[in-house]
Amino acid sequence: MGNFYKDNDDIQFLFRHIDFKRLAKLCEEEFRFAAEFDYAPSDAGEAVENYEMVLDALGELSADFIAPRAENVDREGNTLHEDGTVTRAKGIAEALEKLAQAEVMGFTLPYRFGGLNFPNLLYSMATEIISRADASLMNIFGLQGIAETINAFACEELKQEYLPPFAEGKVTGAMVLTEPDAGSDLQAVKLRAFEDEKGNWFLHGVKRFITNGCGDVLLVLSRSEPDRSGGLGLSLFVCEPGPTVHIRRLEDKLGIHGSPTCEIFFDNTPCKLIGERKRGLAPYVATLMNGARIGIAAQSMGIAEAAYRIARDYAASRRQFGVAIERLPAVRDMLIEMKIAVEAGRALLYETSRIVDLAVAYNKRVEENPPEDKSELKELKNDARSYKRYAGMLTPMAKYLCSEMCNQVAYDAIQVLGGSGYMRDYASERHARDARITTIYEGTSQLQIVAAVRGVCSGTTEKYLADLAGLPYVDEVKDLIDKLAEGVEQLKVAVEFVKDKGNDYMDLYGRALTDIAIALINGHLLCDQASTKVPMDVAVAPGVSSANGQVVAMKQRKALVARRYVEKNAPKIKALTDLICQGDRSTFSDYEALVGPVQEQ
Numbered sequence: 001m002g003n004f005y006k007d008n009d010d011i012q013f014l015f016r017h018i019d020f021k022r023l024a025k026l027c028e029e030e031f032r033f034a035a036e037f038d039y040a041p042s043d044a045g046e047a048v049e050n051y052e053m054v055l056d057a058l059g060e061l062s063a064d065f066i067a068p069r070a071e072n073v074d075r076e077g078n079t080l081h082e083d084g085t086v087t088r089a090k091g092i093a094e095a096l097e098k099l100a101q102a103e104v105m106g107f108t109l110p111y112r113f114g115g116l117n118f119p120n121l122l123y124s125m126a127t128e129i130i131s132r133a134d135a136s137l138m139n140i141f142g143l144q145g146i147a148e149t150i151n152a153f154a155c156e157e158l159k160q161e162y163l164p165p166f167a168e169g170k171v172t173g174a175m176v177l178t179e180p181d182a183g184s185d186l187q188a189v190k191l192r193a194f195e196d197e198k199g200n201w202f203l204h205g206v207k208r209f210i211t212n213g214c215g216d217v218l219l220v221l222s223r224s225e226p227d228r229s230g231g232l233g234l235s236l237f238v239c240e241p242g243p244t245v246h247i248r249r250l251e252d253k254l255g256i257h258g259s260p261t262c263e264i265f266f267d268n269t270p271c272k273l274i275g276e277r278k279r280g281l282a283p284y285v286a287t288l289m290n291g292a293r294i295g296i297a298a299q300s301m302g303i304a305e306a307a308y309r310i311a312r313d314y315a316a317s318r319r320q321f322g323v324a325i326e327r328l329p330a331v332r333d334m335l336i337e338m339k340i341a342v343e344a345g346r347a348l349l350y351e352t353s354r355i356v357d358l359a360v361a362y363n364k365r366v367e368e369n370p371p372e373d374k375s376e377l378k379e380l381k382n383d384a385r386s387y388k389r390y391a392g393m394l395t396p397m398a399k400y401l402c403s404e405m406c407n408q409v410a411y412d413a414i415q416v417l418g419g420s421g422y423m424r425d426y427a428s429e430r431h432a433r434d435a436r437i438t439t440i441y442e443g444t445s446q447l448q449i450v451a452a453v454r455g456v457c458s459g460t461t462e463k464y465l466a467d468l469a470g471l472p473y474v475d476e477v478k479d480l481i482d483k484l485a486e487g488v489e490q491l492k493v494a495v496e497f498v499k500d501k502g503n504d505y506m507d508l509y510g511r512a513l514t515d516i517a518i519a520l521i522n523g524h525l526l527c528d529q530a531s532t533k534v535p536m537d538v539a540v541a542p543g544v545s546s547a548n549g550q551v552v553a554m555k556q557r558k559a560l561v562a563r564r565y566v567e568k569n570a571p572k573i574k575a576l577t578d579l580i581c582q583g584d585r586s587t588f589s590d591y592e593a594l595v596g597p598v599q600e601q
């Protein structure tokens with residue numbers, strides 16, 4: 001029996017290293033739910049035990065049930081029938097049934113709707129574990145954000161109608177935003193929402209590229225204010241499939257074959273308004289997308305982990321020039337880089353999810369249960385504001401880093417396998433195909449950078465890095481913290497330079513600035529992991545200096561990870577800073593000459 005939680009030392013380590021008890025206390029609101037719901041925990045210990053039990057169960061389900069079906073799911077895909085209905089790949093349908101039986105389809109929903117009220121961090125861990133087994137299944141498991149959006153913004157009547165079946169796994173949802181002329185720029189959405197004289201709402205128009213558009217609960221971003229262009233003319237509606245919802249096409253695509261991608265025509269479809277008019281894009285869809293971005297970062301982690309593992313195993317068994325290829329410097333270097341990239345991505349994703357949990361919990365406390373003492377309230381509000389700002393900056397960073405990382409790792413995994421990696425005999429080629437979408441949907445990498453760089457240039461990164469620098473680090477990594485402090489100074493120079501040059505220059509060098517910021521944040525996070533108090537040993541591969549079965553303390557191993565990460569990134573940070581400060585504007589001045597005209601056909 002396999003288990004994708006139990007066989008993953010890093011996830012297990014982070015589960016212990018991160019203060020889950022604090023998150024449990026906040027999510028459970030001092031454990032007040034225990035009196036009302038018999039499955040709600042009554043203390044932090046019980047909550048954390050429940051969390052781990054769920055990861056364990058999902059780890060087993062992922063290894064033994066979902067992963068063995070992934071290859072067939074990829075080959076079979078989904079089928080669109082003439083009557084517009086869609087049949088899911090068999091393995092996906094079976095896995096969804098299992099997930100419903102495991103009662104994990106209402107991960108973060110409140111108890112009163114049958115949810116588990118779990119922290120977002122745990123959801124990210126679960127999503128990663130499931131994605132490692134089958135990235136395309138994650139697309140449907142990960143659409144729990146639809147229920148969360150209804151919970152956050154809809155009226156009580158709609159919550160009562162939709163949330164319990166979601167939590168029971170009886171329905172799945174879709175986020176229906178993209179149109180042919182509105183992709184990255186959702187302010188351009190045209191699909192019309194109109195009201196009849198009785199106040200009933202209807203939808204008319206086309207949406208495309210909709211994951212699980214054949215699902216049961218569709219959240220549709222629509223133009224309810226025909227005279228108003230831009231985001232302020234948009235509202236969010238919920239509708240269900242029926243005779244006026246036509247799935248016109250299933251996309252034939254590169255990867256995630258188990259995830260149906262639909263074009264939908266709404267032909268005067270009855271629908272209901274979520275929340276208030278004109279707030280559809282901001283804040284409703286913006287909030288939905290922030291959650292979904294973390295979901296894609298977790299999906300990316302799962303794909304990267306799966307890809308890395310195949311490469312690591314192959315490198316140990318494949319022999320060329322009389323040795324296992326892992327003995328060759330170029331191959332072993334690739335493997336180390338892949339492994340560290342996975343751990344760095346995970347560090348950022350889990351930290352982001354933790355900060356999101358804190359932001360949600362502090363905001364809830366301010367709104368629903370503020371302390372009477374004025375200075376306590378002021379402090380609480382300040383903390384809530386800081387966590388919200390950090391979450392707003394870290395979310396696009398995590399989506400950007402993890403998705404780009406998973407593409408690199410999946411690409412390198414094929415390289416480690418050589419010709420075999422290109423063949424369907426190994427899952428590596430599927431991982432590379434599945435990875436490709438992660439930098440595109442839920443906002444492309446370019447759009448994540450546009451969002452992240454605001455935090456970098458507004459001082460949020462600096463403040464967050466100062467918080468990180470104040471953590472208690474062990475002596476073994478103090479020199480690394482000093483090196484990171486030099487990087488922070490370089491970032492300040494780069495930010496000042498960019499701010500002086502204007503917004504177009506900031507856009508142009510947004511990626512470089514974001515890369516520096518992420519390298520500095522991750523450097524601290526890895527040093528923090530190396531300073532852990534968790535007593536845990538992990539296995540070392542047998543090699544020149546280690547025998548079979550040898551172990552090392554995780555703390556010691558993490559110090560090696562942190563050292564390599566920080567030392568390899570220090571010159572890159574310096575080089576990126578130099579690049580930014582060169583002031584090169586040739587992208588603007590020389591574009592036409594450098595790219596040449598579009599050729600006449």
Ligand SMILES: Cc1cc2nc3c(=O)[nH]c(=O)nc-3n(C[C@H](O)[C@H](O)[C@H](O)COP(=O)(O)OP(=O)(O)OC[C@H]3O[C@@H](n4cnc5c(N)ncnc54)[C@H](O)[C@@H]3O)c2cc1C
Pocket residue numbers: 174175176177178182183184185208209210211212253261437440441442443444445446447450
């Ligand atoms: C498999 C799949 C599943 C999907 N699932 C869903 C779903 O469930 N629901 C949904 O609503 N949508 C979904 N989408 C749509 C997806 O979110 C969009 O494809 C994505 O946001 C990009 O939009 P676009 O394809 O129109 O590209 P465009 O917006 O046309 O972008 C093209 C290029 O221009 C760049 N670009 C655009 N604007 C900027 C900018 N301001 N700064 C810098 N670069 C920019 C982009 O980065 C990209 O490189 C899905 C797409 C795919 C392929």
